Amino acid sequence: MSKKIRLGLFGLGTVGSGLINIIEKRKAQLLESDGIELEVVKAVVRDTNKTRGCTTEDIEITSNLDDILKDDSLDLIVELIGGTDVASTIVKTALNNQKPVVSANKALIAEQGEELLKLANEAQVPFFAEASVGGGIPILKTLRESLVANEIKSLTAIINGTTNFILTKMEEEGLSYKDALQIASELGFAEADPTFDVEGIDAQQKLRILAAHILGGNYPVGEISCEGITALNAHDFAFAEKHDLSIKLLALAIRKNGEIELRVHPTLISNLHPLASVRNEFNAVFLNGDAVGEVMLSGRGAGSLPTASAVYADIVDICTRTSTSSTPKQKTYNTVSIVKKENIETEYYLCFTILDQPGVIGEIASILGKNKISVSSVSAELVENSDDLGVVDVIVHKSKESSLIEAIKEVNQLERTRGEGKFIRIERNI
């Protein structure tokens, strides 16, 4: 016996039209394997006259939210409009009406995830948003279901395709940040205003969603420390290459002494680490579970069909469960407290521009020592096309961030240093 599922769809952009195309393509198969007939009955769009990337013959296209929200005959609501205002109204109304909801809305889940999940649990309807993190990579369901045996001890992710593309170009082709960004824009991997991506904010939002999945609880985005990639330059990549390291913009969630470190920043990792081989616009989530050990999932983190693939899987997931109580619970309990930024300890690579004169390195090393920062290695070289400037690269053992910032400030004030010292974190045990 077949079961007809009537969908109401908000948004018919790239992901929405990709979804329609997948539903068409898989219709016969889904009917045969699970006896389910998916029908997109209505779609709400901003501009009803716009041409779409899919057939819309059998779909009632409207611009009125209520055409879907007040239609009792619909079985499932799909929210693909993005943003947090209208989308929030849509999701809340649907959940309050006891309609299952599938969303791909990262910003919404990052901002209101726990509130919406609580609503869904109260209404006893599923609310899935696999596509909100990592596009087609099934990371949320894997955390929720396949790794249910595990406490996730740490999770490290490359979850922004734009920045990973830029960093790959800088690493492999020796491009400057600016040139790499230019290429990313030309290929459609970077927005006209790339701030959101290159400053790490996109990764920060996704990390917050991942954190809620591995820990339960609520983690305000603003409490996740975040640095982007705009300050990286060719010298950093040369340093990395010399030390068999790779520079990646990582989103990290690391359990430590009952607390959680949540941070997004450029990170030096070993070339042998699986994340180092994640190239171009690809995304990856690397995690360490107390039973399963190390697991990595990688794939395309964006794009019409990869994202729609995840949305479709959420829809089928809901449809194949005969009862909404058979939906695996997302954790809603206890928020773990976030380790304060100044208390985070990592190894660091530091870089200072100096006057090439005897004694400067000694002055820098003394300041580091005074701040209880232990030096692992120092090397210096002349700045190209300069008569009197040198660059000093320093690797220091695990140190407190607060001490490091203090030390760099002092070094900056030395008479024979130039400009501001910079640092990149090194992670060897993720």
Next chain:
Amino acid sequence: MSKKIRLGLFGLGTVGSGLINIIEKRKAQLLESDGIELEVVKAVVRDTNKTRGCTTEDIEITSNLDDILKDDSLDLIVELIGGTDVASTIVKTALNNQKPVVSANKALIAEQGEELLKLANEAQVPFFAEASVGGGIPILKTLRESLVANEIKSLTAIINGTTNFILTKMEEEGLSYKDALQIASELGFAEADPTFDVEGIDAQQKLRILAAHILGGNYPVGEISCEGITALNAHDFAFAEKHDLSIKLLALAIRKNGEIELRVHPTLISNLHPLASVRNEFNAVFLNGDAVGEVMLSGRGAGSLPTASAVYADIVDICTRTSTSSTPKQKTYNTVSIVKKENIETEYYLCFTILDQPGVIGEIASILGKNKISVSSVSAELVENSDDLGVVDVIVHKSKESSLIEAIKEVNQLERTRGEGKFIRIERNI
């Protein structure tokens, strides 16, 4: 309201005791999140007096199969004894009694998967075996559920930890096959008799399970072409390094013109391919879906807790579905026909030992040409510690395997070649 699930467990070896430990550890959490109380009521073992790696206080330990199979009060049967005889009886009896079954038994699923799945579908109970392939990596569920939007165009996997460990040692440390195997044995990554692993049979069985998951249908293990790693030597790895390639034992399933290529063999792949960075005992499955694009899952393919992690997830998966009809269907329809071995086309690296005299390379190239094999590059070098022997490395464009075998035979018969020519397949588009 909580629901108690009574488990009957066959086998209390490394995976079984790992499972008991996980169940204990996650008890409170599962009760809180899903209202489910898992209780291992009975365990059937061969030797009831043996000490186990877990607490067994509350478990009735017996050696009589019927103590579980005829106990109507049990809700779910877990089969962890391995082998295909007794295990088959256990699984069939349980399914016939309409008990859901979880198994970790690769050999059983590879041999009787479709038959058992058919039984399960008829009895309308779930039968899951995530742990049968890739240990803790959730590949089967991902194929079944998360990638349901996709036709999988190709799947390429490193699914044998022993061989991947050996190949990593040969590549990174320049060890001989024999020395690498020795280390693998010492570290517990290789059995006393490693034949099953090093000849590719383990990978062949797992590929057959993966093929059924991506295609539906039945693929007799014997029809999957299979070559092991025992013939690989230091020269092969030197060649690979020179060409920025890596040698991996791959299990490949590639759709081609409505058929499927299924094969296991050592393969030269680009160092930039994500599979090239899968090191040591790790496993990985790399696939290409028509919607999601390229996705890779990697992790530990064996071991007590990684495997038990997968078994536990299957158990919870079954328990959280209130109705057995809410179990996503595994494909049982249409078997796709397997491309005949002799019709498979790949690029090849060929290697011949020759007398170091003018004209020999010409003779070899002529034979290749006569067999319609197009040469991409040839290089020769002297054999170390030899006065008159040389080694010729040849890369040829895509060629039919039957033509290649024929050509190598002819080259072997040349007066000025020594020993047997060998080849390794090169895959650039997986």
